[in-house]
Amino acid sequence: MSCSTKVEEIDSLLSEGLRSDVERGKNIRIVYSDSAVVKIVIHAPVMERYSDYNNSKDVFPKGILLEFLNENKIVYSWLKAETAIREERTQKITAKGNVIFYNDKNEKLETPELIWDERERIVYTDKLVRITQAEKGDTTYGFGFKANQEFTRFEIKQKVQGKINVSDFVTAIN
Template sequence: MYSDSAQVKIRISGDEMLNHLDRSDPFQEFTKGVFVEFFGPQQTVSSTLSARYAVRYEREGEVIVRDSVVWISTDGQMLETEELIWDEQARQIYTHKFARITTPNRIIYGHGFRANQDFSHARILEVDGIVPVEP
């Protein structure tokens, strides 16, 4: 769980978390999948993220989720990729891998993705295609 000013921002769960306590490079590893809930200002879930593997490197302030990564927002957007990296200090989420964003009216796919940590400003870096979705 991550909170800021007594407000829950993120809740993380997984079937198994390994806490590696090496002094020079401590990290937490979710080897059997991870599920993350992001909370908005009203303390309701604004989006979720799931992946089959995740690791958080404490010293670097970096979280990497891999393998079948899916982010879904409550407003109907979905991101699918094989890897996402969260830079905690810069408050940025990105990947250099193939990514696909599905919205209620189109699908955008390409290589590379960048967003701020709440996904409110997100974009595919090299768009390969845009497909309209009929209602």
């Protein structure tokens, strides 16, 4: 195609998905570092970056995996989800759909939604959660959750007492 200033041709390109405010990438790997030390690595099959003067955002429509690393570059916790959105202004990632957050002690959190606050270095949700601690042989259900991103300290805001239908839980987190 040669250069053209015809409004119809430009409109046609824009309507076909060629928008200047959206950048798309495949097989994305984002590395966060502090003082030349890698702290977090994000993997995603697809990322869409929406540039907006007030609040740019990154959308991960086909899944996301975050790896949190210690000073020796060893992964100590992971966060996986079916979709996620990172808002630049708030520096938070909201992960949704079959969210799993787990650590190197084989402890696992499952929930339909989890927010990672990059500034505060915490993860939290007000949704239904299931925490499995394999070494203790313990599974806990509740509503609301808050933890450090290392997943070494956490709290459940409201533990569920009594019996729970596990199939109802599985439906709720998906």
